[in-house]
Amino acid sequence: MRRVVQLLKPGSEDFSPRQAWLRLWVLAGDQPRLNAWEQQRDAQGFDAQVEGLFALIDDEKPVTLELAQAQPLALIRALDQWLAAMQRPAGRTLATGRAQTQYTEEGQGYWLAPVFQAARQTSAMATQVTQRALWFRHHVAIPCRTSQGLEVSLQPSAGLLDEALSELAARQEGELKAWVAHFNDGADVAWTRDIGTAGNWRTVSVEPAAQRQASIADTLQRAQHSGAVVVVFPEFTVDLQQRRVIAEHLIQHATGSVQLVVAGSFHEPELGGNPLQAYNTAPVLVANGLELFRHRKLRLFGDEAHGAECAQIGNTLHVLLTPLGGMTVMICKDYLDGDDRVRTALHEVLVDWVWVPSYGNATTLKLHKQRARELAQVRVGLSTLVAQTQNTAMDKTGRLLPGFAQAAGPGEPMDVGDDGGLVSLTWRRMTTPALDPGRRPALKRIK
Amino acid sequence: MAWIDHHPDDLIERSEPAQALDWLRQQSTLDAVALGKLDLFLHHWVLLLLQRPADAQGVLELMSLCQVARSRAAATPGAEAMDQRWQVFEDLLEAKRLALRAAAAAPAAPLRHEPAIRQFIQAQAQQRATQAALAAHLGLSAGRVSQILGVLESRGRVLRQRQGQENWVSWATQAEAQPAPAQPSAKTPSTAAAPLHLAVQVFGRAA
Numbered sequence: 338m339r340r341v342v343q344l345l346k347p348g349s350e351d352f353s354p355r356q357a358w359l360r361l362w363v364l365a366g367d368q369p370r371l372n373a374w375e376q377q378r379d380a381q382g383f384d385a386q387v388e389g390l391f392a393l394i395d396d397e398k399p400v401t402l403e404l405a406q407a408q409p410l411a412l413i414r415a416l417d418q419w420l421a422a423m424q425r426p427a428g429r430t431l432a433t434g435r436a437q438t439q440y441t442e443e444g445q446g447y448w449l450a451p452v453f454q455a456a457r458q459t460s461a462m463a464t465q466v467t468q469r470a471l472w473f474r475h476h477v478a479i480p481c482r483t484s485q486g487l488e489v490s491l492q493p494s495a496g497l498l499d500e501a502l503s504e505l506a507a508r509q510e511g512e513l514k515a516w517v518a519h520f521n522d523g524a525d526v527a528w529t530r531d532i533g534t535a536g537n538w539r540t541v542s543v544e545p546a547a548q549r550q551a552s553i554a555d556t557l558q559r560a561q562h563s564g565a566v567v568v569v570f571p572e573f574t575v576d577l578q579q580r581r582v583i584a585e586h587l588i589q590h591a592t593g594s595v596q597l598v599v600a601g602s603f604h605e606p607e608l609g610g611n612p613l614q615a616y617n618t619a620p621v622l623v624a625n626g627l628e629l630f631r632h633r634k635l636r637l638f639g640d641e642a643h644g645a646e647c648a649q650i651g652n653t654l655h656v657l658l659t660p661l662g663g664m665t666v667m668i669c670k671d672y673l674d675g676d677d678r679v680r681t682a683l684h685e686v687l688v689d690w691v692w693v694p695s696y697g698n699a700t701t702l703k704l705h706k707q708r709a710r711e712l713a714q715v716r717v718g719l720s721t722l723v724a725q726t727q728n729t730a731m732d733k734t735g736r737l738l739p740g741f742a743q744a745a746g747p748g749e750p751m752d753v754g755d756d757g758g759l760v761s762l763t764w765r766r767m768t769t770p771a772l773d774p775g776r777r778p779a780l781k782r783i784k
Numbered sequence: 785m786a787w788i789d790h791h792p793d794d795l796i797e798r799s800e801p802a803q804a805l806d807w808l809r810q811q812s813t814l815d816a817v818a819l820g821k822l823d824l825f826l827h828h829w830v831l832l833l834l835q836r837p838a839d840a841q842g843v844l845e846l847m848s849l850c851q852v853a854r855s856r857a858a859a860t861p862g863a864e865a866m867d868q869r870w871q872v873f874e875d876l877l878e879a880k881r882l883a884l885r886a887a888a889a890a891p892a893a894p895l896r897h898e899p900a901i902r903q904f905i906q907a908q909a910q911q912r913a914t915q916a917a918l919a920a921h922l923g924l925s926a927g928r929v930s931q932i933l934g935v936l937e938s939r940g941r942v943l944r945q946r947q948g949q950e951n952w953v954s955w956a957t958q959a960e961a962q963p964a965p966a967q968p969s970a971k972t973p974s975t976a977a978a979p980l981h982l983a984v985q986v987f988g989r990a991a
Contacts, residue, residue, distance in 0.1 A: 422935075497844055584855070624851075627854075
């Protein structure tokens, strides 16, 4: 806390309110400490304390160590609100996400990002004690590297995508229309086990190619006609050649509603490299066919007995910072797997939207839905869209398994038909609730 | 004759970005001559759009043109330099777009120091004050005043202008705060009555 006070000291060489905010974020990440702060809080006088600290910071008056130690949660709330007030309307700049804009605390780099979804504050975990979301209402710290070693990249949305999402975000609540793509055209993925010596399998194409290309164009047209802003294609349904169909469609129809496309995912060899060097990649395109980033699958499918994907694994989670909050892409097992490397990634990297291309069976879909519900209602408070297709290698005659979407907050998953379909993901902006000083502690047990 | 086959002067004087976009969408790659002509065309239109006070749609259209040009250049050997240059054009247009977006945003709650700043400025003889005088009046550091004015400027509440060694601040009147209506086909830059800071001219109030 001594460091926080120093960072807030006007005229000090170390003066940095955002660094002070981050220091408080890190300190509050220690649950026994946060619990002690919560236990000592003066609930009756809290709002007045916040107001007083806000005025001190705003007037460049020093916050004494005694005051910071006596009112740490009020200081957090005041500083968080003050930073939000000092945010310029177009606060996301071209520099957002660059290495130079990181803040470092205890050897760990972070970016400060604004909170968008109200569900962030209403998820079951967020309302419990010793949760930072209760006190840090307007911002979150996104780590540049997760505790499990995943690198995180951050970039702001721009141009047509940003303009379209800004229009939506200008309202207090609304819905984001997205298209869950699914094909029912008879085309299917072709594999090989001839690469490498481990007996693993690699996707090579989707055949018949002409059939699938026509289906892709048809899907994009239907998505445009329905007013979808986001389109997500399933895993292993769009091969490397067919990605160009999507890019070219976006170049030719940039003025339509579709502004963000997750072009499925497919095994992609590194250009000019060792044939074994390939990744399962999911390119993310915006209007005019521009690629924003290309997610590399973090957790491969398969096992020792049956073989696995013949690919390298990625190590980066990409976050797109938009007027509707943070968005990221995960491929199938990245999203639902129990492995530590991915299991807690979305608890640390607090985004508002996850787009998931998937390939699997009924169990996969069930697990996706469980995970989506947990992330929408219990932890984090984010929205998920899963575009899935049936794993025909496991079950050639099984029923089709198109994906679904789950909006942040309470609510049921929205399924789509065999030809894919439109889903409307409702959202509500975060607001700062007025604290009622007379309220009594809730004794209702939370599961 | 294809659009690109015209003389650059004619391309600039007689065609709009929409025509360039239509032509580009039909191409798969660009040769050296086309790259050069397209660069002149983009350069001219970027400067023009930056000076227009409120042509948000025009800015978006030109960003699209830059993006498609870059994607076509990506398929053209030796076009890396153009790709980088057009990326910078895009960055400038994005800054302009953000400024226009901020100007169109719903009014935010006033800052705590806002009434005092307004009162002080309007009490001055020429209805303007230096940042240094404001800082002294408010009892705040120069950096803090610059931060507050940056927020107010982005909200269209104040105008800042560099003159000699001083930064002058004036309160934006309603007429100054509202950008002029968009004129999609106008080809001449806007001419403000009073000379404004270059950043204000180029990016609007949120520079």
